[in-house]
Amino acid sequence: MFVTYMVNQGGTTVLKTSFAATTAVATSFALLAGAAAAQEIRFMCYSDGNECEVYDDVLTRFEADNPGVDVIVDVVPYQAILENLPVQLAAGTGPDMAKVTDLGGLNEYYLDLTPYIDTGYWDASFGGTLDWYRVGDRQGYYGMHSQLTITGAFVNATLFEQAGIEMPGADATWEEWAAAANAVAAATDTPFPMAIDRSGHRVAGPAISYGAQYFDGEGNGSFAGFEPFAAQFVAWNEDGTMARDVWAGQGGATYQDAAQEFINGELVFYYSGSWQVGRMDEQVGDFFDWQVVGSPCGPAGACSGMPGGAGIVGFEQTEHPEIVAAVIDYLAQEDVYAEVAARTRNLPAHLGVASAGVEFQNASPAAQAALNAFAADLPDVSPIAFAYQGYAGNRAMFGITVERLSQAIVGELSVADAVGRMSDDLAAAMAESQ
Amino acid sequence: MFLAILNPLMRIIEIPMLALQRLLGMRLFAWAFLAPNLILFGLFAFLPVILNLFYATTGGDNVLLADRPDVGLRNFVTLTDCGSYLDPNTCREDKFWRAVWNTTWFVTLQVGFMVGFALLTAIILNRDIRARGFFRAVFFFPVLLSPVVVALIWKWILQREGVLNAFLDWTGMGGINWLVDAQWAFAWSVFISVWAHMGFYTLILLAGLQAIPRDVYEAAIMDRASPWRSFTRITLPLLAPTMLVVLVLALIKGVQTFDEIYAFTGGGPGTATTFIIQYIYEEGFAGAPRLFGLAAAASLMVAAVLVVLTLIQLWVNRRNVDG
Structure with missing residues (x-):
């Protein structure tokens, strides 16, 4: 089998045809030699954009090359991945494989791919992201990081132009951006100067820039150093710098973004992440000019965003571990991975694909520039942020952050009490998870 | 014809x-039908219910009881x-007590208004008004x-750019961010719940009103x-049993x-509209880790309250039957 894809080499787009996928397909053929009957694999997938559609298409080729194998892509809402999948796995009724974001948190259910894959190739291709799927003594090969994301800010450049205000420079601080966004909002009668998605993951980068450590001396989760950011964020919600609707308009730990406000031109500065580029590209169109400015700097000296993303994992409870591993390994091959990254407009976590560069399909110049800006921001990501992303307890910490910070924003708790409660909640959660 | 087919079948x-x-x-033989x-x-x-009892006395985040420590x-x-107990901030599980107090206030206001x-x-719809059938349907x-x-x-009506704010803007009064303000969000939650469920209780009360014999009113006339004396001395006392059933069901x-x-x-802003069942759901199913034990214990406490309310309903019903 030959897979053709476009890569950017030294600024020149070249067409490559690779035999790598052929190797994977041949391997899976050998694995499946004894399988006469049709074998069905269920892949639980969610999309930020068109990921599941692209996987479905790519896997059709895998099925064609592997007669008798039927990979069914079940497209579900992201909420189902967060809430339903863990319960299904605990009950032993989960799918064979899934696209997940709670990378370390579901480790106990992962299928170890080690016996089925070329570990040397995986080490060379996915490097540090493999650790995000490992917990404790389970140090195998579990997940293929399918989309690397990084948080950062989108700015409505047209509003800055209309206000006649210059955008802060590359190393501008959060305070400088807040002042500029307020000035632009006032000058252009825009409802919201700034917004950050209602998510513990999203505030982690800014919090690190304000001094949050997220780990104690023994490597356990901690909210030490979180208070300076919490105080600033609550103050910004009180004085109208931040769109209060986003955090105060929901309860519990429910996720809420502010993308629609930005797309509607009601928001000057929107802190979200690279996965929103496709949506901005499609929905903003030529309504206004927008650009990505990465993560502002904080008083602690860091200008960190938060890495993240999603990965594809298999589950131990599958009846067809060798096929599941073959499917994931197929998707991990450089040519297939490059094609998926190009078609889904996601930053690649595959080191080979990243170093070759990706020519994102159907991306406007603004989207291409935005993705490059996000990629350029990766070196600024704090080591704390990388460690936090790989921490098995991060899902609990994200939820606690959202709940308690929201309570401080609406005045149910003082900032100090909210941070104190966050530490208590974390201690209780960790005790229950032991 | 029908019997001709049915009889051979039987x-x-x-x-x-x-x-x-x-x-x-x-x-x-009777048990075979009940089985x-x-x-x-x-x-x-x-x-x-039995499983819930076990879950309430176990910890950890595993689903299977066998994997859960006692x-x-x-x-x-x-x-x-x-x-x-009056100040949730002094409680270890403050979210539970916020939910308890929110539920208490909500039930008091909602049931009272409803x-x-x-x-x-029901009284208005029981009168001989024009288009009575239409209005009964509208309220139901x-x-x-x-x-x-x-x-x-x-x-859609109450969001920042919703219909109500558009109307208020049009009248020059200016909009309010209803769902971001804790007091407004709570008040609207009560209103919506009354609006959504009132028709059911209206129907029950209407049936109760229609069961009151007309000759009692004729004697009063x-x-x-x-009319006020007829209402307080005839309608209310004779409607009291139905009212009690409505009250307990609504509670x-x-x-x-x-x-x-x-x-x-979503229970917000903050926890302003988080009620006890949402607390149980979030602890047991939406959060990480999933605290099934805590959720089960909370649900048993709610069940105890509901059992008391149900016993009151049964007692009221029995008293009605016994006259």
Whole structure:
């Protein structure tokens, strides 16, 4: 089998045809030699954009090359991945494989791919992201990081132009951006100067820039150093710098973004992440000019965003571990991975694909520039942020952050009490998870 | 014609039934008919209650009981560990007590308003007004809507750029961010719940009103009793049994409130509209780690309250039957 894809080499787009996928397909053929009957694999997938559609298409080729194998892509809402999948796995009724974001948190259910894959190739291709799927003594090969994301800010450049205000420079601080966004909002009668998605993951980068450590001396989760950011964020919600609707308009730990406000031109500065580029590209169109400015700097000296993303994992409870591993390994091959990254407009976590560069399909110049800006921001990501992303307890910490910070924003708790409660909640959660 | 088809069919069914009756005898034969329902009830109602008892005394985040360590009454202690039950900030599990107090206020206001408005509406609809059938249908219509539909309709009306704010802007009064302000969000939650469920209780009260004999009112008219006196001395006392049933049903339903408010506000702002069932759901299913034990303990505490309310209802019903 030959897979053709476009890569950017030294600024020149070249067409490559690779035999790598052929190797994977041949391997899976050998694995499946004894399988006469049709074998069905269920892949639980969610999309930020068109990921599941692209996987479905790519896997059709895998099925064609592997007669008798039927990979069914079940497209579900992201909420189902967060809430339903863990319960299904605990009950032993989960799918064979899934696209997940709670990378370390579901480790106990992962299928170890080690016996089925070329570990040397995986080490060379996915490097540090493999650790995000490992917990404790389970140090195998579990997940293929399918989309690397990084948080950062989108700015409505047209509003800055209309206000006649210059955008802060590359190393501008959060305070400088807040002042500029307020000035632009006032000058252009825009409802919201700034917004950050209602998510513990999203505030982690800014919090690190304000001094949050997220780990104690023994490597356990901690909210030490979180208070300076919490105080600033609550103050910004009180004085109208931040769109209060986003955090105060929901309860519990429910996720809420502010993308629609930005797309509607009601928001000057929107802190979200690279996965929103496709949506901005499609929905903003030529309504206004927008650009990505990465993560502002904080008083602690860091200008960190938060890495993240999603990965594809298999589950131990599958009846067809060798096929599941073959499917994931197929998707991990450089040519297939490059094609998926190009078609889904996601930053690649595959080191080979990243170093070759990706020519994102159907991306406007603004989207291409935005993705490059996000990629350029990766070196600024704090080591704390990388460690936090790989921490098995991060899902609990994200939820606690959202709940308690929201309570401080609406005045149910003082900032100090909210941070104190966050530490208590974390201690209780960790005790229950032991 | 119908019987001509039915009779032979019944004779066919009769053959195995007679055989079964001979085999089991009359006493066991009755159990054979009850068995399907009992099995379903046992599996889907009784067994979960028993399992819940076990979950409430276990810890950890595993789903399977076998993998869960026994913690005794720790979950109940966690829930009830408070400096003052009146101030959730002094409680170890402050979110639980916020939900308890939110639910208490919500049920008090919602049931009070709902029974009051339902009574008023039933009295008006019981009179000989024009288009009475139409208005009865109008008041009952919200009951037919799915809770999520109710929530979405009102969310569209009340959101920052919703219909109500557009109207207020048009009148020059300026909009209010209804769902971001804790007091407004709570008040609207009560209003929506009353709007959505009032029709059901209106219907029950209307049936109660229609059961009051007309001759009692005719006698009152002959005695020149005022309408107010007729209402307080005839309508209210004779409607009291129905009112009690409505009150208890509304109380039970109020404590169980979850879906429409969850879809409407998500429990926010902060925890302003988080009620007890949402607390249980979030602890057990939406959060990380999933604290099934704490959720089960909280649900048992709610169940105890509901059992008390149900016993009151049964007692009221029995008193009515006994006269």
